Amino acid sequence: MQLLKDRIRKDGKIRGTEVLKVDSFLNHQMDVTLFDAIGAEFKRRFSDCEINKILTIEASGIGIACLAARHFSCPVVFAKKSQSSNISDEVFCAKVESFTHGKVYNVIVSKEYLHPGDKVLLIDDFLANGEALRGLASIVSQSGADLIGAGIVIEKAFQPGGDSLRASGMRVESLARVAAMSETDGITFVD
Amino acid sequence: MQLLKDRIRKDGKIRGTEVLKVDSFLNHQMDVTLFDAIGAEFKRRFSDCEINKILTIEASGIGIACLAARHFSCPVVFAKKSQSSNISDEVFCAKVESFTHGKVYNVIVSKEYLHPGDKVLLIDDFLANGEALRGLASIVSQSGADLIGAGIVIEKAFQPGGDSLRASGMRVESLARVAAMSETDGITFVD
Numbered sequence: 001m002q003l004l005k006d007r008i009r010k011d012g013k014i015r016g017t018e019v020l021k022v023d024s025f026l027n028h029q030m031d032v033t034l035f036d037a038i039g040a041e042f043k044r045r046f047s048d049c050e051i052n053k054i055l056t057i058e059a060s061g062i063g064i065a066c067l068a069a070r071h072f073s074c075p076v077v078f079a080k081k082s083q084s085s086n087i088s089d090e091v092f093c094a095k096v097e098s099f100t101h102g103k104v105y106n107v108i109v110s111k112e113y114l115h116p117g118d119k120v121l122l123i124d125d126f127l128a129n130g131e132a133l134r135g136l137a138s139i140v141s142q143s144g145a146d147l148i149g150a151g152i153v154i155e156k157a158f159q160p161g162g163d164s165l166r167a168s169g170m171r172v173e174s175l176a177r178v179a180a181m182s183e184t185d186g187i188t189f190v191d
Numbered sequence: 192m193q194l195l196k197d198r199i200r201k202d203g204k205i206r207g208t209e210v211l212k213v214d215s216f217l218n219h220q221m222d223v224t225l226f227d228a229i230g231a232e233f234k235r236r237f238s239d240c241e242i243n244k245i246l247t248i249e250a251s252g253i254g255i256a257c258l259a260a261r262h263f264s265c266p267v268v269f270a271k272k273s274q275s276s277n278i279s280d281e282v283f284c285a286k287v288e289s290f291t292h293g294k295v296y297n298v299i300v301s302k303e304y305l306h307p308g309d310k311v312l313l314i315d316d317f318l319a320n321g322e323a324l325r326g327l328a329s330i331v332s333q334s335g336a337d338l339i340g341a342g343i344v345i346e347k348a349f350q351p352g353g354d355s356l357r358a359s360g361m362r363v364e365s366l367a368r369v370a371a372m373s374e375t376d377g378i379t380f381v382d
Contacts, residue, residue: 031266032266063256077221112220
């Protein structure tokens with residue numbers, strides 16, 4: 001998605017070879033006009049699918065998922081992060097390890113909001129190691145709903161998550177795939 | 192806002208006299224068609240103001256704020272909750288006490304995204320004791336930006352936050368103001 005790649009080049013800040021800060025438009029300050037275009041692009045890519053629910057994870061996936069949901073005319077469910085080990089039997093739960101924050105947390109979704117027959121699209125801002133997507137996919141599987149695929153804004157294609165999830169059979173559509181980054185040479189996208 | 196009140200009566204679940212669960216459409220599963228109507232109503236109520244930034248707080252304010260921002264043609268900034276006592280000098284920070292969760296946390300916003308001259312609308316899903324709004328207002332004040340007011344989806348008008356904030360001079364527009372609730376008698380709105 002050229003609009004997105006241009007914006008990443010213009011406003012993204014590279015730290016070392018692994019950290020890409022997009023705080024100014026994606027995950028702290030949020031450019032909803034861009035989010036609307038991102039939502040339209042997800043809809044275009046998944047136009048062959050009858051998606052009736054979008055599942056994302058708090059916090060930075062929520063805005064993108066909500067703008068995308070307008071294009072799919074469906075509700076959004078967001079998985080909540082919980083550090084409590086006391087998990088109610090009224091929720092689906094999966095463990096997710098965050099490499100960024102160096103901890104393991106539970107992601108939970110109420111059993112009321114995912115059911116067999118639902119056709120679910122996962123949406124998130126970043127894909128790196130794929131832990132969050134794996135957790136969300138586990139929750140969809142527990143619910144008996146169908147996982148249609150995942151829409152990702154920025155994939156760090158130099159990290160193993162995307163390839164590993166695709167190899168496992170998940171359809172992953174990433175709008176910008178970063179092949180490599182450096183503070184001196186800038187950013188290279190796949191393709 | 193009648194559409195919202197009708198939805199609360201239809202799908203809200205009352206627990207005791209203080210807890211109103213609106214998980215099915217507002218803060219876990221999210222009805223973005225309703226959010227779009229809520230956003231339009233906030234725009235109508237603040238149509239006399241030149242708002243150029245919406246400030247909300249993670250996680251459940253984000254979806255509402257993003258749909259509202261389309262109507263204001265402005266970006267959203269979401270304040271992040273942090274339990275760390277180690278606060279960078281690159282952020283504005285305010286302490287917020289959560290009565291629901293029984294703890295105190297810091298809310299932080301990068302100094303890059305709020306400036307003198309900004310005209311800021313606060314948006315959140317619930318107003319009860321007003322702690323979150325007070326924290327966001329403190330952050331706006333620290334930044335030197337102008338606080339235009341607050342748009343709230345559901346105000347628990349039987350709790351002191353709304354009256355106290357209005358008495359302090361804040362313009363608070365709540366789309367549904369709950370006067371009283373009980374499991375037997377249901378919900379009564381102000382007016």
